[in-house]
Amino acid sequence: MGKLLAIVLVLIAVLSAYPIVAHMFVLPEDISTHGHAIDDQLHETMLEAGLSFVGAQIVLAVFVWGFADRKKGSQLKNFPGGAKVAVIAAFVLVGTEVLALGVLGQEAWAEVYFTPAKPNAIQVQVQAEQFAYYFRYAGPDGKFGAIHPDKIDEGNQNYFGLDPANEVEARDDIVSGELVVPVNREVQLLMHAKDVGHSFYVRELRLQQDFVPGLDLSVHFTATKTGKYEIVCTQLCGLGHYNMKAYLNVMSEEDYEKWLKEQAAQ
């Protein structure tokens, strides 16, 4: 019985490792300049954890095989040093692995979060609310009009509370339900939440950032491939959270300029 358990342990370990090793689960396509760093980190983690897992299961199987079905009355042997040594060994092994992953991964994190946006990055303001995202572009004058929360009037499509009647900078601001960006240009998102916590997640961009009410947050990215990608809310925000999404539309430079002109004319 015990020897059978040893065989089952090895089978489980090998069968669970196989789909990963055979690349049966493919990551979504990477359309971001920092995407490779995140994907490398994912693969390193999988490799380290995977090797440790299979190794540990095999060692366990060896001991189960060797010491299963002991004869009655046989002497128990203790692991040299007892439980204390085993626990310390576990801490050292696992601790080293985790630290190694952290050290190797900090470069990927820093590339996304600790480098500032380039000065010529396209700035798009993002407002997350229950249950939609709205995006604002500064328009031809390059300036964002002020936000007046008391002037927010969604029935009139004034989601940001702009005051174009009295403020010139607000008149040419472009507000859109879709995030439209040109390919291969750095985009900086200026993010704030209108009501509760939300999150911005585009899996192809390998980018995720929470909206925290009261904070003005910023992330930047460069998309490398045209196409339409989903932005989903990944922070539970209420009864419409399941339906809260928008689309990232990466266009060629000329299509982007054309889109800006069309929006400005509305």
Added chain:
Amino acid sequence: MGTKQAVVVGLAMLVVAATAKAGPPAGGTISGKVTYEGTPAKMKPIDMSKEPSCAKMYTTPPLAETVVTGAGNTLENVVVYISAGAPDDAVPSTAAVFTQKGCRYIPHVLAFQVNQEIKIQNEDQTSHNIHPLPKINREWNKSQPPGTPAISEKYDKAEIFPVKCNVHPWMHGNFAVLKNSHYAVTGDGGAFSLPNLPPGKYTVTAWHESYGDQTQEVTISGSESKTITFVFKAKPY
């Protein structure tokens, strides 16, 4: 008069009495048009990309409906009603219907009476959460998945207030809860007609969601038809 003639006259009088009772109610009519002066704000197309099941119902995106104008500077969706001079009317037994279709509210302004039943229907493939925003009536919001029966509600105080959807921020409508049956909502062409008014002095109010309300006093003395116009000042933003 002989007996025969008396019977004929008697019958004739009966007929006259009967037809007089069954005839149309005597009353005047106040009718007219609602127009605007100045430049109204340009309505922007609605971006429904976050709800593809609704977005695909339109070949070009629909425009917002807060200011809907027509030929000859006419204004749609104006509620014209008698605000003073008429007694409260009995509650009608038919329900007023408010439909959610294509992620919009149809009609954009629903006028009905105090304590009259309203039926809210969802004809879309997606859930809505209707949230009327009254100030003196009871505020509530109700989730309505697709294929579920109509929501039945009523309001017990006269008030005009906006309606929104908690799931789709662009959806916007209005409820006008009125005290009597003398009301109209202007359609394409900006015309309204308030018939069956007994003689009296009336205050007619016209309400528009962006331009506020105006009143006019009209006196009806018999069954004449009086024409009035309301002119609202449009704002470019």
